[in-house]
Amino acid sequence: MESYTHLLNDLSGIIWGPVMLVLLVGTGVYLTLGLKFMPLRRLGYGLRMLWQGRRPSDEPGDISPFNALMTALSATVGTGNIAGVATAIAIGGPGAVFWMWVTAVVGMATKYGEAVLAVRYREVDRLGRQQGGPMYYIKNGLGRNWRWLAFLFALFGTIAAFGIGNTIQANSVAHAVETNFAVPLWATGLLLAGFTFAVLIGGIRRIGEVAGKLVPFMAAAYLLGGLLIIGLQIDQVPAALTTIVTDAFTGSAAAGGFAGSTLLMAIRFGVARGVFSNEAGLGTAPIAHAAARTNDPVRQGVIGMLGTFIDTLIICTITALVIVLSGGWTEVDAAGVQLNGAALTSYAFAAGLPQIGEYIVTFGLILFAYTTLLGWSFYGERCAEYLFGPDIIAGYRALWIVCIPLGAVAELRPLWLAADVMNGLMAIPNLIALLLLSPVVFRVTREYFEREA
Numbered sequence: 163m164e165s166y167t168h169l170l171n172d173l174s175g176i177i178w179g180p181v182m183l184v185l186l187v188g189t190g191v192y193l194t195l196g197l198k199f200m201p202l203r204r205l206g207y208g209l210r211m212l213w214q215g216r217r218p219s220d221e222p223g224d225i226s227p228f229n230a231l232m233t234a235l236s237a238t239v240g241t242g243n244i245a246g247v248a249t250a251i252a253i254g255g256p257g258a259v260f261w262m263w264v265t266a267v268v269g270m271a272t273k274y275g276e277a278v279l280a281v282r283y284r285e286v287d288r289l290g291r292q293q294g295g296p297m298y299y300i301k302n303g304l305g306r307n308w309r310w311l312a313f314l315f316a317l318f319g320t321i322a323a324f325g326i327g328n329t330i331q332a333n334s335v336a337h338a339v340e341t342n343f344a345v346p347l348w349a350t351g352l353l354l355a356g357f358t359f360a361v362l363i364g365g366i367r368r369i370g371e372v373a374g375k376l377v378p379f380m381a382a383a384y385l386l387g388g389l390l391i392i393g394l395q396i397d398q399v400p401a402a403l404t405t406i407v408t409d410a411f412t413g414s415a416a417a418g419g420f421a422g423s424t425l426l427m428a429i430r431f432g433v434a435r436g437v438f439s440n441e442a443g444l445g446t447a448p449i450a451h452a453a454a455r456t457n458d459p460v461r462q463g464v465i466g467m468l469g470t471f472i473d474t475l476i477i478c479t480i481t482a483l484v485i486v487l488s489g490g491w492t493e494v495d496a497a498g499v500q501l502n503g504a505a506l507t508s509y510a511f512a513a514g515l516p517q518i519g520e521y522i523v524t525f526g527l528i529l530f531a532y533t534t535l536l537g538w539s540f541y542g543e544r545c546a547e548y549l550f551g552p553d554i555i556a557g558y559r560a561l562w563i564v565c566i567p568l569g570a571v572a573e574l575r576p577l578w579l580a581a582d583v584m585n586g587l588m589a590i591p592n593l594i595a596l597l598l599l600s601p602v603v604f605r606v607t608r609e610y611f612e613r614e615a
């Protein structure tokens with residue numbers, strides 16, 4: 163297992179090296195400039211479209227535009243917001259948070275472009291359902307010569323789903339529940355599997371309905387707890403923000419149990435965990451947005467870009483501030499090991515709200531991870547269906563359920579490293595397609611807002 167972990171660590175270091183960081187952030191910067199900062203200028207417009215998207219519609223699609231975003235958020239708002247942010251800070255120092263913000267700001271344009279292309283190039287399968295996502299906009303937008311790239315994305319997506327969207331979620335929940343309630347890992351895994359199965363049998367409509375109810379509730383509850391902690395220490399917030407910005411360009415000196423970090427570590431883990439959290443550039447969210455009841459790609463695009471804003475610039479920022487304010491990133495556990503992952507976030511919330519803080523994290527983690535299990539099951543299923551056809555769906559769902567309890571009892575570090583590797587492999591075909599199809603995104607955006615003017 164140790165040699166396997168070393169191999170994954172080496173692969174993760176290569177995949178998430180300078181080339182990937184430049185490709186991810188560079189694509190976002192290019193799209194932001196090409197759109198003339200539209201995602202930032204039209205943030206309020208996107209919120210209005212989201213509100214209107216709750217209404218019933220007879221436009222083509224399977225779920226409402228609102229539920230499409232909630233489905234996408236159900237997959238993105240997960241352990242990345244709790245454990246992922248903590249991991250970035252524990253390894254890269256507080257400066258990693260700044261690079262998460264940078265990734266999110268330009269990632270809004272990336273997510274917008276993904277949703278626009280997903281709706282524009284989607285198609286209807288033989289079961290009458292809308293199918294879309296990177297494999298379809300590569301195939302239908304770039305032509306036959308690029309089908310190999312669509313195949314690679316679908317292949318990586320089919321496999322990656324079992325890491326970032328399944329085993330990691332189950333593992334994080336199981337360990338949090340074991341720590342706080344002494345429930346065995348396997349028992350939590352089986353319980354999660356049962357609840358997941360109950361929703362998956364209803365397909366995307368059931369997933370959308372559950373996400374539309376759970377996501378707003380769980381995000382609000384978690385944010386209220388975090389904001390309360392920040393409010394109680396509001397006088398220390400300026401210093402915390404200064405630490406985040408300063409360390410983003412200098413790295414962090416060793417303190418307490420913290421081993422210190424370099425500038426490269428801050429950038430690498432900030433970008434990697436930022437992408438793990440909001441998934442801008444991975445190509446997952448457009449799979450959900452392609453199912454929206456809409457006849458206009460741009461209208462769904464401005465809704466889609468809100469996912470990155472909500473996930474990273476709001477939820478992850480709250481988590482990061484609570485951790486930095488607590489000083490927990492320099493602490494060690496009973497075994498003398500530096501606090502990391504969900505344990506670090508739990509420590510920070512418990513320090514800010516004694517007696518109840520750790521339970522906010524635990525229940526938040528359970529809900530976040532559960533909805534991620536639902537959202538990613540849909541992503542992986544659609545990727546598998548692209549490769550093998552609709553007949554694979556039943557078998558894929560069965561394997562998905564089986565892997566949940568297995569992930570709950572597995573070792574955490576190899577799972578995180580494997581997820582990093584697969585995330586990077588997924589992102590490459592999608593980013594290539596976004597760059598090649600960017601003229602389409604720019605043109606339809608310009609035409610849409612000219613009509614709206």
